[in-house]
Structure formats: structure tokens, C-alpha cells
Amino acid sequence: MAAPQIIWFRQDLRLRDQAALLAAAAAGPVLPLFVLDESRIVRAAGGASRWWLHHSLAALDASLRALGGGLLLLRGPAAELIPKLVADTGADAVHAIRLSEPWWPLIEREIPRLQLHEGNSLVPAGLLRTKAGDRFRVFTPFWRAMQGWGPPPRPLPAPARLTFAPLPAGDRLVDWSLLPRAPDWSGGFSGWQPGEAGAQRRLADFLDKAGDYGERRNYPGEEATSRLSPHLHFGEISPADAWHAVEPQKGSAPWLRQLAWRDFALETLEQYPKSASRPHRPEFAHMPWTDVSSGEGRALLRAWQRGRTGYPLVDAGMRQLWASGWMHNRVRMVAASFLVKHLMIDWREGERWFWDTLLDADLANNAMGWQWVTGSGVDSAPYYRIFSPEGQAEKFDAQAYIRHWVPEFGRSDYPAPLVEHRLARERALAAHAALKG
DNA sequence: TGACGCTTTAC
DNA sequence: TAAAGCGTC
Numbered sequence: 001m002a003a004p005q006i007i008w009f010r011q012d013l014r015l016r017d018q019a020a021l022l023a024a025a026a027a028g029p030v031l032p033l034f035v036l037d038e039s040r041i042v043r044a045a046g047g048a049s050r051w052w053l054h055h056s057l058a059a060l061d062a063s064l065r066a067l068g069g070g071l072l073l074l075r076g077p078a079a080e081l082i083p084k085l086v087a088d089t090g091a092d093a094v095h096a097i098r099l100s101e102p103w104w105p106l107i108e109r110e111i112p113r114l115q116l117h118e119g120n121s122l123v124p125a126g127l128l129r130t131k132a133g134d135r136f137r138v139f140t141p142f143w144r145a146m147q148g149w150g151p152p153p154r155p156l157p158a159p160a161r162l163t164f165a166p167l168p169a170g171d172r173l174v175d176w177s178l179l180p181r182a183p184d185w186s187g188g189f190s191g192w193q194p195g196e197a198g199a200q201r202r203l204a205d206f207l208d209k210a211g212d213y214g215e216r217r218n219y220p221g222e223e224a225t226s227r228l229s230p231h232l233h234f235g236e237i238s239p240a241d242a243w244h245a246v247e248p249q250k251g252s253a254p255w256l257r258q259l260a261w262r263d264f265a266l267e268t269l270e271q272y273p274k275s276a277s278r279p280h281r282p283e284f285a286h287m288p289w290t291d292v293s294s295g296e297g298r299a300l301l302r303a304w305q306r307g308r309t310g311y312p313l314v315d316a317g318m319r320q321l322w323a324s325g326w327m328h329n330r331v332r333m334v335a336a337s338f339l340v341k342h343l344m345i346d347w348r349e350g351e352r353w354f355w356d357t358l359l360d361a362d363l364a365n366n367a368m369g370w371q372w373v374t375g376s377g378v379d380s381a382p383y384y385r386i387f388s389p390e391g392q393a394e395k396f397d398a399q400a401y402i403r404h405w406v407p408e409f410g411r412s413d414y415p416a417p418l419v420e421h422r423l424a425r426e427r428a429l430a431a432h433a434a435l436k437g
Numbered sequence: 438t439g440a441c442g443c444t445t446t447a448c
Numbered sequence: 449t450a451a452a453g454c455g456t457c
Binding site (some may be wrong): 130131132134136137138140210381382383384429 | 442443444448
């Protein structure tokens, strides 16, 4: 029998538009593999993401079983397990889709016969260049260059049949304990369907509405967004696939532009890997952030996390996040701005909370979003941009959204505001001004 | 309310 | 190659 071709699934848990899978299948019998790597160099998935991962892996395994095979599950350092698997099986190659998180190259250099394929972005990161030949650091010129480059490749069909190599013994998914037990807080996740079929269903639901996205996307009470973010993070649908489905819709340009932000976040992360863990602009290292290790600062952070700041739009968003694993993007900006500007808490505290609670938690997007709000990023909002939570609620008709997530708003048991908006605003502006002085 | 990346223009 | 202007965040 021909030597096995390992297809190493990572954040590309799909059969459609899966270049690594197709390359493997063209070369020989495939050995589908997923490794749960929680070693020190990797940023392990947060709580909500682990729930998603469990169901997504179950769905992928079921799809592979339907084709007569299955998914090999291994837990441990990929840099050790995969070389051993290659040796044990005599595999001819390890196929994977290239990713942008900074730990992957460290792992990949240990893996023999690795073949990387594109497919996690619309345009391969690093390909587009300025006229001077540099990589882009600002979104708008990057977006213009993307448009000049043309559409991404047409999605490749899922293989109709596959020849599988014998599957070595591996782990059972249930033994990974990715799902919450006592207490099971995943009840609010029931609106989601992890896996490739769920991703395609979301996409189909969105197509009718894609033309209204530009006008309605900022209204948190409306179902105007695609909600594809967790599916895109886990690669259950490729960005190119989503692009080609949405692009023919009239008025789809604003959504395509937002999809391009995902590419831009990957481009930024590859250029500045440390921007995921520290402010890009060095002066922000000297910001007098609130001490959250104990006392009042800790209580402020906790109030923000649990949606008890006394600002109803912030609280509605934080409760939506806690309950459902997702928050409307407009509200993400307001809630994040509140943490950083009003409470003057280091954005990394917020980033860590989002990482743990978001089903779509993604290193590149999360870090870029937080740095953008803070004003500390490569390409970010001006420091004096301080959202007024009440002004934003008014502007984007958030009353129904607030009533839904904060039913006690207006009653006596709703908390008083943690800080007064005008005072907080003045304090944040003064702190930023002092940074420059 | 400023800062700055990128392109264009001028040399 | 440097400076200026544009446009975005």
C-alpha cells in the first residue's frame, strides 16, 4: 500500500475548499489528524472555544466517517507527536494549511515532510506590497491593494470520495473534557451549530440579508451581521468560499470590506507577533493602568466582566457575551472602550476575558480589536476617541437590545454607574496627554 | 481635538 | 530622495 499522507487539521476543520486535504488525497491514502496541543509555547483555547472545538471535531469526524474513514485525535505537543507519527506510519508527507499565529513556525520546524498550503486568508499574508515593496500596516491602502489584486481563488469542492490509510489508535474526544461540566454554562450556546454544515447554513441565511449589512450592521438589536466569525476562526468555512457566496449579492461591498479586516489582522500579526501580547506603541507601556490585582480595581474589572457597570449598553454586551459566547461588534467596541478609557484598565485584561468567553476568540482579531480601541495599535483609533456609552445606545437604537439583556434596567436593583462619563473622559484624555509630555 | 502611512509630486 | 498632501483611524 502507498505511504500515508497525513492531513493535519488545525484551524481549517472543513472538507470544502481544503487545499491541504486535496493535496493529500491526490498523493495517496489520507490519514486525517487533529492534535490538541496545550504546551507552553501555544496559547491554549479559552473556555468557550473549547466547547466549540469539541463539537466541530465531532462534526469533522462524522463527515470523515461518512466517507469511510475518521479523524485521529492526539493530545500533547505537536512538535513531538507528529514526527513520531510520521516515523511510525511511514507517512510520505504532512499536509496543513498555513496559519499566522506566532507559535506555528516553532512547531512546524520540528515536523518532517511538512507541506503547507494556502487557504486561511483571501490573499496569502505577505503577498500584497506597497509601491515601495513593504508590507502594509494601514488598512485602507491594504484594502485598495486587495481590490486591485482581484477576487480570491474559487473554492475547491469537497472530495466526493477518499481513500484512507489505516487509522492508528488515538484518543476519544469525550476524554478531552472540552465541554463544561459542573456547572454547564453552555446552555446559551444553543443557537450555534459548530461544524462545516452549520457554517454553510449560516452563510445561506446571511445571503438574503447581505445587501442590508452596510446600513444595519451597527444596530445591535438587529440580526444584520453574518455571525460567521466562529466558523471562520475554526476554518469550517474558508474566507474565499464566503467571499464568492456573498460577492454576487447587491450591496455586498461593506461586508466584503469587513471580511478583508480579517486578512489585515493576520497581516499585522505576522509582521508584529508581539502585538498580540503588548502595546505596539511603546509609550503605552507607561500608561498608569488601574491596579486590578486586588481591592477596588479588581472589583471594577469584575463589574465589567459580569455586566454590572451601570452603563446599560456595556452591561447588555457583556451579558450577551457571557450567556451566548458572542457580542455584537458595535457593542464590543463600546464595551472595550469603557474598560480601557473609563475604567483605565489595561486592554490585556479585556483581551484575556474575551479570549476565554468568545466562541470566535482569535488571536489576530482579538489583539487588533483591543489595540485599535486603546489607540496603542499599529493602525488604530485616535486616543481621544472615547465612546459615550449612552450616546452610542441612542445612536444605534439599542433600547430593545438593552431590555433583552438587562431586564432590570430602570429598576432600583440596577447598579449605579461605576464612574461618571464626563469625569472618566477627562481623566483618560489627561492620562493620554501626559504620555506624550 | 492628532498622528501617521502611503502616494504623489517636486526636485 | 525628500517634501507635501490626502485620507483614515
